[in-house]
Amino acid sequence: MSSLYHEYLAEDREFKDYEDFKKNCKLKTKLDFNFAYDIVDRYASDFPGKRALVWIDDNQDEKIFTFDDISRESKRAAYWLVSKGIKKGDTVMLILRRRWEWWILMPALHRIGAIVIPATDQLLQSDIEYRTNAADVKMIISYDNPIIQGEVEKSMAKSPTVKYLVTVGKEREGWLSFHDEYERLPAEFPRPVEDAATHNKDPMLLYFTSGTSGYPKMVLQDYDYPIGHIITAKYWHGVVEDGLHLTIAETGWAKSTWGKLYGQWIAGTAIFVYDMNSFNPAKMLEMISKYGLTTFCAPPTVYRYLVRQDLSKYDLSKCVRFSTAGEALNGEVYNVWLEKTGKKIYEGYGQTESTIICGNFLDFAPIKPGCMGKPNPLYDVEVLNPNNKPVPAGETGELCIHVENGRPFGLMMGYHKDVVLTADAFDGGVYHTGDNVYMDEDGYVWFVGRKDDIIKTAGYRVSPFEVESILQQHPAVMECAVTGVEDPKRGMAVKATIVLSPGYDTKDPKEMEIKLSTFAKENTAMYKCPRIFEFVKELPKTISGKIRRVEIREKDKGKDTERIKQDF
Template sequence: MALYHDFLVEDREFTSYEDLKAHCRLKAPENFNFAYDIVDRYTVTEPGKRALVWCDDDGEEHTWTFEQISADSKRTAYFLASQGIKKGDAVMMILRRRYEWWWVMMALHRIGAIAVPATDQLLQKDIEYRTNAAEIKMIISYDNPAVQSEIEKALPNSPTVKKLVTVGPSREGWIDFHAEVDKCVPEFPRPVGDAAVHSEDPMLLYFTSGTSGYPKMVLHNYLYPIGHLITAKYWHGVQDNGLHLAVSETGWGKAVWGKLYGQWICGSAVFVYDMHSFKPDKMLQKIAKYGITTFCAPPTVYRYLIRQDLSKYDISSVVRFATAGEALNGEVYNKFIEQTGKKIYEGYGQTESTIICGNFLDAVVRPGSMGRPSPVYDVSVVNASGKPVPAGEVGELVIHLDKGHPFGLLSGYYRDVALTANAFDGGVYHTGDTVYMDEDGYVWFVGRKDDIIKSSGFRISPFEVESVLQQHPAVMECAVTGVPDEKRGQAVKATIVLSPGYEASEELEHELFDFVKHETALFKCPRIIEFVHELPKTISGKIRRVEIREKDAGVDVDKVKQEF
């Protein structure tokens, strides 16, 4: 039986969002540790319960039960400890979607070490910054020569890194993961005494995507996984003994949202497709073949899926589709429901949190809205003075802390007292995101505070203009930004990736200008359009509007603007 019951103060099924919001409260056992209190507990109660289903593009596939995950993670913990890893040490993992990531994560939790997942897109300077900022002691990487070469180049400037471990064929100067783990016994007793792990100890460290400036180090403690009960059960809608697929690489914070904590607490197995590159048709084939029951992906994935003939694929096993990462365009939602009859349940959160707002249970979905507040977060929309704003008015989304620190919210920014104090200033956690809340409590994303465009006295949401542009069939992706303009303060610019079959031309520019002009207020219309092959993005796939703004800082708007 799923273990989520143990973490609900009022253990029952909630009948509506209103019921959930009013009565769902979480609790935790003393010194909770996910590896011992979830994985090992299933090993006792349901040892044959399916935990992980994994496949790749080379035809390899495996299934692990909780009993097997427990044993493999204990061997891994034994190995790591033999290499000097102890409580409080930081270990970086660059493992893409390799199944060993689950072993290592659980092993680090057993030891009390700090897990630092990272993406395989990091280059030498990125690695140097991270190893020094977090004092990384060991790096575990899968056997990609390009990735491991970047790690090796970073070593001379990474003095805290003492060991390199390779998952795959041996490499000179690296420890062979499987050769060593295979020698270890599947035993690793829960630490006691000075080595004991406590609830408030550091457990997980993520470097944020960095849409502007250097990445911040987001620190979570051992209570963090409990917050993802809400993410998995009431937003993803996972089922006990189901199979959940989240399209995310393990270096991104979304991996623990959809590939680990909440799913296992709620009894669902996790499906992992270790793909070489994203291909919509292959993804749909996997959904059909393995009988995926719940699915979550960023809006970009859905934009590709709706361009497929979805009638060719049997995806009837999926009872719930969800999305997060960026605001979902209403046109994508409508086209998906036209083809499948299935809604997409949007949610919103950050690396710093679990799900903050979402379309929970069977709530009415309002396309484009990220839903209503999570039952574990007391949120409001405030102005620059910290005062709540009326329904419909734009402000910053904040989480109130006067009733205590909620499950799932970051402990702080690692080794940055000033940044932590600023984030929690005034007794609230500042998300840095601007939104408005309608009269029914639905929250609508406007943008990052830095992304808001101020033109001729108007405040313009990039997402609002992007949503209009993406209704045009020529637009695959777009980013709307402000360009310095002496007359207006800023002019609206659209940077566009075209859909297959369309070519950049002056005629298409005029067509798009005319399209937007008839769909929204004139002051929101882009005065500049640039066609590009790809948009600058963070390692987690979020559009880096700041990079576009920096590139355009010297643009002479009067020479390129469109007049209406």
């Protein structure tokens, strides 16, 4: 058996159903757990030649790495980082998109005990300045994209803590060249001892939230965080031992550590990385077919594009499990995918601050399309009202996690350098997700919306996701975001901002508005129906692909309803 996850189960056995899973699935750790030494190096020593990573880009360049390779090269990289003065507790920002070097540098930094800040190449000068100063960044390592490297350079005048800029790929004036320097060094890096050693509760990873409702917060995770992702990979993604897993994610956001690194390697599967310049649904299906992927995870938006392809042209037979997270999955997309492929989509829910909180775990319980599934057994989940009191089944409240008996695996240490935000998040002995949900009589959790996204109109409370799910059943709608706008008669009016599917246009927007309005009225209660429509080429999104409804609301703020209608 060439996987290590068994060693971190308190009781190593199969679970017969969800109740058994919920009651008896518990994880364990050790005081000095470190992913680089206890996972990467263990595979390299115990299972020589075991495949770890398959990487390909749009130029058809392909690289395959074993754990021996990852172990050796990450030791060499750690040696190089230390030679530049990086030590335990230092913060290093990685802007590497999907370059294979990310899978070398992440464990290299873990070896040292440095704090890793994964970041996206979509950052601008002001974003970088904010991050470098908020987190005291000492080194920035970026791939050779002249645009992002130019933004980094512009930020340096106001980034006094940054001592080194490192380029991966082509050389750049004023930057250290990672490949030219590190490849000359020995692949030696003994596990640190005493004060230099890492403790399982030391800070390891710092993520800036995607900012759906405000400026990014700094989420701090410890060295036990990877262990929490055993549930993500083994029981939600359903990864196959010695299989090949793909999660569509750029390394700048937390979904990459959810689906492209920790849990997958601990559970014994290799990771497939497609370093694409832009998303092409036909090309993605070709990759699944050509490489025989065994498990696959993507946001709902990706599935909305995939189901519109001729799926009969691709061999998806080796892919035993498809999963999704990031936004709530529309039930219609689930049904069409199942009809065309014969395969289910297993939905999951979590945050940058956590591992998976709710999900459809293996086949422990039937899937209810559009539902987030049932709670992760690591988390004591409850739906609470504003007074931190439980609400009855079927009633909407905030999804919370009890922490009175300690912080569970995978839940953040807190918001870095922000005692007030951390205290608010953990107020009343629970972690507040900020997401409104309801739990049905069967224990399934259903997403309603962010607390800030709920629309109060004419005395009713409207869930944006509920209305979006209706509109997305119309073939003209590729994506949509539902928000509230100020309305003197109703308090708020429901507005739908829509990206049309290929083949549809807005030459006559009024005609399209009537079609969609009629469709909504035929399929949902009148008070939920959008009164305002806007047609756009793309929706504002975070770096992780989540819709920024707050940006739409800000744009509409202060405008009266009639004015908004005229603008459109």
